Amino acid sequence: MVEKELENLTSLRKIFMENNIDPLVEWAVWGHLDSKNDLELLLLKGHLLIEIILQTVLKRNNITESENYSFHRKIVALERITVVDNEENKRLIIQYLKSINRIRNKIAHDFHFDINNGEFEKWASDILNNLQGTKYTKYTYRTRLVHSFSILSKNILELTDEI
Template sequence: MIPNEVLEYSVKVTLKEYSDMEMILLKGHLVLEQILYQFISAHQLDSKRVDAMNLMFSKTLELAMAIDANSIKEKYPHLKEIKRIRNKISHELFFDDYHQDLKKWASTVLGYTPKTINSKRT
């Protein structure tokens, strides 16, 4: 399992420093990737060999699923969707409509649609 310190540090220190939604999404994606690495490491795989694979987010997620699908399967579609949104922001010069995609994703993760999406809390 993921140590609470990693998640708390990521949210309290890393993400709360930013107010730009794109930066929060990009940094949040990196946080999720680090959490997946921690998950993989917790299953006692040879971390040097895993690092040598130079896995991107998608392959890291697939490796985590292969290791322990029961722990990941509920979160899997949410992680795939946030990767898709992040990739559009990173690779499309004019992808300005990400706010709608991000709001839909956040509402799905939360299980309801908030009246406003506050980046500091959501």
């Protein structure tokens, strides 16, 4: 099961990197995460998909050595990319990326971290309130989290449209 998930994620990464399918990415991220019911798994898979999106954007901007960067270092590299007419969106995206990375690190390194403490929900609400994206299903607690990853993915990719 885990090997199949890794194969699927590797395939998605290859597709994102080699093709210009930005309009489908938001839907693909939503579709991949929508079947996840466990919130910790949803966070970890969403974080991984966002990292693939970041890698794509960095490659598009000729930052080719970033494949081995940590998630944090990829955020720093994204911060250095000049975005014309979209700096406010970029600032918000960077903020949301740093927040989700902190939450992910808490799950990975803090045994007592409670995914239901409100941090993850606030992160998702901020994205849904401040970034543009498509709503694929009725919002529930879990689907708000799923949509936040898909909407963030779309908005990260759109930053490069302005370069």
